[in-house]
Amino acid sequence: MSQGGFVAQGSLVAIVTPMFEDGSLDIPALNALIDFHIAEGTDGIVIVGTTGESPTVDFDEHCLLIKTAVAQVNGRVPVIAGTGANSTKEAIALTQKAKELGVDACLLVAPYYNKPTQEGLYQHFKAVADAVDIPQILYNVPGRTGCDITNETTLRLVTHRNVVGIKDATGGIERGTDLILRAPKDFAVLSGDDATAVSLMLLGGKGVITVTGNVAPKLMHEMCVAAVAGDAITARSLNAKLFQLHQKLFVEANPIPVKWLLVQMGLIQAGIRLPMVPLSPQYHDVLRSAAQQASIL
Numbered sequence: 114m115s116q117g118g119f120v121a122q123g124s125l126v127a128i129v130t131p132m133f134e135d136g137s138l139d140i141p142a143l144n145a146l147i148d149f150h151i152a153e154g155t156d157g158i159v160i161v162g163t164t165g166e167s168p169t170v171d172f173d174e175h176c177l178l179i180k181t182a183v184a185q186v187n188g189r190v191p192v193i194a195g196t197g198a199n200s201t202k203e204a205i206a207l208t209q210k211a212k213e214l215g216v217d218a219c220l221l222v223a224p225y226y227n228k229p230t231q232e233g234l235y236q237h238f239k240a241v242a243d244a245v246d247i248p249q250i251l252y253n254v255p256g257r258t259g260c261d262i263t264n265e266t267t268l269r270l271v272t273h274r275n276v277v278g279i280k281d282a283t284g285g286i287e288r289g290t291d292l293i294l295r296a297p298k299d300f301a302v303l304s305g306d307d308a309t310a311v312s313l314m315l316l317g318g319k320g321v322i323t324v325t326g327n328v329a330p331k332l333m334h335e336m337c338v339a340a341v342a343g344d345a346i347t348a349r350s351l352n353a354k355l356f357q358l359h360q361k362l363f364v365e366a367n368p369i370p371v372k373w374l375l376v377q378m379g380l381i382q383a384g385i386r387l388p389m390v391p392l393s394p395q396y397h398d399v400l401r402s403a404a405q406q407a408s409i410l
Contacts, residue, residue: 120301121218123337126323128327129371129372131382146380156190162252176214218249219247221241224258225259239273243273262279267296282304282306303321311349314340324367325355358404358407378410
């Protein structure tokens with residue numbers, strides 16, 4: 114589906130939330146990061162997703178981050194706000210607030226921890242889509258949520274005009290291909306797994322909501338352009354340069370490694386909130402090596 118002219122495609126960065134070392138929000142650094150991404154070709158900003166430490170920002174901070182991103186982007190690229198929750202009522206409230214703050218679309222993670230049935234998932238997402246008239250992207254990441262949105266459930270939801278895409282972070286190329294072939298052509302199947310994103314795009318996916326794009330935005334944008342256009346040779350070459358990053362940015366739970374690398378690049382300070390802690394020293398050289406392979410450090 115498409116709604117209101119919004120199109121989800123290309124390299125959409127799941128942007129980190131910069132913090133001072135005491136854990137408070139570093140809004141000037143976020144503004145600078147957004148400008149950096151737009152200059153480097155990033156196709157969209159995804160604010161307060163998992164990489165943005167959404168579990169540990171409170172409601173007011175969540176809203177401030179969205180408001181800041183919308184103002185700083187100023188219409189240059191789409192802004193997608195993470196507004197999912199394991200409470201349907203809370204997800205509706207966050208999605209409504211994000212709409213009021215001017216985002217282009219919302220990203221709704223599957224309800225985590227409480228493990229709803231497929232019917233429960235359908236009713237949850239339908240309730241949010243019915244309540245708030247804004248483009249909405251489902252987010253399936255069972256490795257974190259303990260809950261898997263099946264393709265059958267997704268296909269039930271695509272008939273809703275507000276459900277415009279899915280971020281599939283399963284890394285399952287077979288299931289992604291099945292969904293691409295069965296969903297409406299304007300429904301955006303987006304990868305949520307950097308390591309397999311190029312494969313999904315070459316098979317018809319529209320883009321990726323990316324962690325790697327935080328540190329290598331230009332290369333990720335160029336890879337997405339090639340892959341979506343079906344230029345497999347260029348896409349594979351760029352992906353080869355990025356592949357170590359795709360892997361090593363997950364040596365510890367996201368966003369620990371990516372925030373460490375952004376500190377090394379001089380783009381943010383070292384703040385991260387408990388229960389997340391800074392990257393273990395044993396992985397520093399591993400990350401440096403991956404960054405050097407991608408020529409970003």
